[in-house]
Amino acid sequence: MGYWTNIDGVLKSISVGNSSNIWGYNANNEIFKKSDSIEGNWQGIPSPFGELSSENITSLSCGDDGHVLLCLSNQRIFRWIHQIQNWQPFPSTCGLTKVNVGNNYNIWGINDAGTGWIYTMDAVFLNTQNTEPLLDVSVGSDGSAIVLGNTGSGQSFSNMQPYIAMTYIIALQGVFPSRS
Numbered sequence: 001m002g003y004w005t006n007i008d009g010v011l012k013s014i015s016v017g018n019s020s021n022i023w024g025y026n027a028n029n030e031i032f033k034k035s036d037s038i039e040g041n042w043q044g045i046p047s048p049f050g051e052l053s054s055e056n057i058t059s060l061s062c063g064d065d066g067h068v069l070l071c072l073s074n075q076r077i078f079r080w081i082h083q084i085q086n087w088q089p090f091p092s093t094c095g096l097t098k099v100n101v102g103n104n105y106n107i108w109g110i111n112d113a114g115t116g117w118i119y120t121m122d123a124v125f126l127n128t129q130n131t132e133p134l135l136d137v138s139v140g141s142d143g144s145a146i147v148l149g150n151t152g153s154g155q156s157f158s159n160m161q162p163y164i165a166m167t168y169i170i171a172l173q174g175v176f177p178s179r180s
Contacts, residue, residue, distance in 0.1 A: 017062040017101070017141075025057050031070070048078040048087030059096075063103035064141040071099045071109070102139040108147075110134045116147055 011024035011032070022034035023045075031045040048070065049055050059071035068080035070087065075095045078087040094117050096109035107119035114133025132149040139145040 013057075013060060015061045015068075015101075017064045017066065017068075017103075021062050021064065021066055021068075023060055023062045023068055025060050029055075029057050031057075031060070045080070046086065048072075059098040059100075061099050061101040063101040063106070065103040067101050067104045067107075069099045069101050069107065071096055073097070075111075098137070100137050100139050100145075102141040102143065102145075106139050106141060106143045106145070108137045108139045108145055110137055110147075114149075 010026055012027050014022065014024035016022050020034075020036055023032065024042075025031045029047065031047060032042045033045050035041050035043045049072065055076075056073040057070060058073050060068070062068040066082055069090060070078045070080070072078070075092070075097060077090040077092045077096060077099065079090040080086075081088050092109070094109070094115070095111040095113075096117065097112055098110045100108050109117045109119070111117065114135070116134045116137060134147050134149055136148040137145060138147075
């Protein structure tokens with residue numbers, strides 16, 4: 001049987017990609033990452049917008065592959081680059097206020113109007129063409145996603161990556177197909 005473990009700190013929001021990829025931010029828009037594992041210490045992460053900015057964080061999400069996106073109140077998005085330990089602007093022209101990351105290939109977002117968007121590797125967000133304004137979205141690293149609309153009903157989406165289906169036919173005796 002499992003048990004609950006208290007994790008020190010006061011966060012406004014938390015996102016877990018895996019046991020070594022845990023991020024959060026507090027009411028003062030200070031960003032933190034759990035170092036190494038759940039048992040590790042919280043490490044302060046530099047802000048992409050400076051300490052004196054009036055911009056607020058509206059969403060922070062991390063994937064299981066270490067991909068982290070941060071969405072600000074002015075609808076700008078930043079991506080954490082682990083190699084240089086800094087933030088980099090992330091392309092978005094659809095006014096997102098909420099993002100959710102499964103991994104680098106599975107990124108979903110919602111704008112102020114409640115329109116859902118899916119990020120493609122062509123640096124384009126595609127409209128999900130939902131019929132009702134969306135409130136929230138959650139996406140897994142395998143591409144499965146569920147969204148929550150204003151009516152409270154969850155509506156799932158298929159988000160399969162491009163693939164090729166192949167069938168093999170193996171002849172156990174002789175030659176197939178026949179050569180005649």
